[in-house]
Amino acid sequence: MIDYKEIFKAWKASFNPTAIQEELAKKRLSICLGCEHRKEVLKGVEWSAVCGKCGCPLNKKVFSQNFSPCPIGKWENIDSQYIKSLDIKKKNSLI
Numbered sequence: 890m891i892d893y894k895e896i897f898k899a900w901k902a903s904f905n906p907t908a909i910q911e912e913l914a915k916k917r918l919s920i921c922l923g924c925e926h927r928k929e930v931l932k933g934v935e936w937s938a939v940c941g942k943c944g945c946p947l948n949k950k951v952f953s954q955n956f957s958p959c960p961i962g963k964w965e966n967i968d969s970q971y972i973k974s975l976d977i978k979k980k981n982s983l984i
Contacts, residue, residue, distance in 0.1 A: 895955055902952040913971045914951040920963050921947045 902910050921927055926941035938947045942960040950958065956972045957965045 895953060895958070896949075899949050899953040902954065903949050906952060909971065910952060913967065916967045917951040917959075917964050918947060920959075920967070921951070924963065926961070 903914075906914065921938070921940070924940075927947065928939050928941045930937040930939060936948050939945060940947060940950060940960065943950075954972070957968045959965075
């Protein structure tokens with residue numbers, strides 16, 4: 890099931906992030922840029938990268954306010970420094 894509320898919040902945060910949101914997004918993105926599942930819609934254009942597991946555009950997904958929305962759990966260590974872990978996400982969404 891797609892979580893449209895989460896998607897909207899991530900996109901909204903990406904347009905005017907706080908300093909902490911920006912810092913977390915940069916750290917998450919640095920992990921994604923080295924991930925074997927990252928795909929580029931347009932070769933050589935960083936903003937066109939999407940997650941090969943869930944299909945989300947990475948430049949927006951990194952602004953999710955959920956704890957470790959990465960479908961393979963690569964963000965858990967970083968997120969634990971920034972986000973209180975309530976529930977680890979167990980579903981895919983298009984962010």
